[in-house]
Amino acid sequence: MSRERARRRAEREAERAREAAVRAEREARAARRRELRGRVTAVLPRPVRVARQGGYRARRRRTQNGVLAVLWFLVQVLAWILLDSWMARLGVLLVSLLLVPVLVTIVFDRRS
Incomplete structure (x- = not known):
């Protein structure tokens, strides 16, 4: 019985490790994308918002x-x-x- 529990625990831990690796890769990709977007937007001029007259x-x-x-x-x-x-x-x-x-x-x- 303890061998079966140990095997299932090992499977759960392996699954968590796979999910953590996928999540880390996704977060790294998002961080690279944010950094690239930040570099691009730093070069571009800021858009000027023109408020509509409301009278x-x-x-x-x-x-x-x-x-x-x-x-x-x-x-x-x-x-x-x-x-x-x-x-x-x-x-x-x-x-x-x-x-x-x-x-x-x-x-x-x-x-x-």
Whole structure:
């Protein structure tokens, strides 16, 4: 009976040793990866976080810009659906790109 217990204990200890070796290898790999990442990020410039303006005017301007983008996109889609000529489609694209700043200034009174 004691031989059987000793054999099972030896098997458990061997299994623990294998698990410990696997865990040590995994931790060593993670440490190498962290060290490499640290060396790489030390060379790279830190990203600058720009906080969004949260006031009423900023929200209104974001909404206006979103509406303008959707309308511009719809004009382009309609031009591509309704017009067969590539020159006409290109003309609509160029005219809309030139008119957007003018319309923004006229409609939303942005004089900056």
